[in-house]
Amino acid sequence: MMNQIVQGILLGGYYALIACGLSFMFSVMRIINLAHGSLAILSAFALWLLASRFHISPFLGLVIVLPLMAVIGWALQRFLLERSARGGALLPILTTFGLAIVIDNVLFEQFGADTRSLAPFIGSLSYDSWEWPGSIYVGKLAVIIFVAAVVLLGGLQLFLTHTGLGRSIRATSEDPDTAGLVGVDARRANTIAAAIAMVTVGLAGAFLGMRATFDPYAGATQLLFAFEAAVIGGAGSLWGTLIGGIVLALAQTLGATVHPQGFLIGGHVAFLIVLFIRLYTSGLGLRGLLGLAAGKAS
Template sequence: MVWFEQIFQGALLGGYYALIACGLSFMFSVMGVINLAHGSFAVAAAFGLWAMAEYTGISPLYGWIVVLPAMALTGVAFQGLVLDRSTRAGFLIPVLSTFGLSICIDNILFEQFGADTRSLAPYIDDLSYESWELPNGVFVGKLAAYIFLAAVTLIGGLQVFLSRTHLGRAIRATAADRDTAGLVGIDAGRINIYATAIAMVTVGIAGATLAMRATFNPYSGGPQLIFAFEAAVIGGTGSLWGTLIGGIVLGVAQSVGAQLNPQGFLIAGHAVFLIVLVARTSFGRLVDRWRLIMTPKAAA
């Protein structure tokens, strides 16, 4: 029963990892950009909600109405000022640009808020610790369950948006072939602005959940980026539902690792990530070799 509870709690934790990895995977699948400022943007959204709760008394449950549009506008500026220019110079420049931007965001947050840890738990009443009791003494935290539900809803909503709406299909067409999309009248630059704004809204949601479920400080972006990257890679980079699966696998691995050893929480998660990465790399090499072997035969 102990192991069942650890796996169950790990799966709920995976919902948070999927939520924070969603925007990272979305941006990579649409624009081929690895945004290293992803975690820092999430922390900035968390500080935005905390500042409103602390200085104006606005509940975080209503602060989203302000923060999410602000994150969308941030995405528009981010695309126009950073990504649009850097992506013209190849794959490496956007990586370096977003890395430098993450350092700037972290230090601005440090200058404004100091190094103290913050949390939204005091502003959401008993939601931060209330739970449901299941049979056999298994407890499910309400906040963890709501976060998992939010992850499923967000990923499902994005999937429907990409497949059923005109803008979503335009985003998919631009991701598949930017030049061909332009030939049929799709403005790739405008579409990328919309895509970045959507991705930043998901980052804002992830930042809000980070602030409610744990403590954070100006330099919490780095660990969040690592968790998001691992969940995205485990589930398959560019796959939204794969991101959910990857988050669950990562969360379960960390939960089981913590049960085996107090220091096994992070180690188990990193180990699973490395195993998946090596397995995929090896499989890719086998596929390439098989193609090289079979191509001459096919030609003959």
């Protein structure tokens, strides 16, 4: 049992990493980016292309891919999300949904349906492990991913709390109109936040490619894991994202010990339990949801 708990905690580090960008964009711009998983897969394919054709290590390839992802985030906010947000809260979600479809199909057109992995390009790191007391084997890559998640989330928290730009982004997320009155450029803050979010997505895509296989349509699964981890931890909370990722991974790991198909079911059950707890503790509940839906319909 202890081995499953340790493996679940380490897997939670990856889920926190993939959920970080989703949670960050929601906390700043109140936008749920449905292209989140597809953009992570795009990053993984970019690193695979650099490694397979130009023999560039995936770790070295991050020097190229992460700035590229930042540019994609800047363009996404400036030319799509900013304009679509003027049409209401639903339009940006539909925009990112359409973007995900475009990315998935372009990747399929270029690379086909075959699965790929970055594991062959990182040597023994993909399977090396340490032996801990109690015959517990811990993968080196899994530890690196967990540490990267903690460092990334901690760094973002420090950035938002102790830097002028970070405070500007926080002020914009709270009230962009009031922030503008005190000299904060809300448009610039949102653009920088989107670029930062895409850098985290690029990093998550890199580790996805190193620890597992991926294909052009794998983005939907990664989006689901990211969304569940973010909701469990509290959407918009950076450290909560880490906790949510660990809870999701532990539920999946323990579910797999009960039944071979319990891996995904365990995670979904944990997500639904936390979701309903949040709904009822907020005083909304099922009747409130139905009443809200009826009010909007009328």
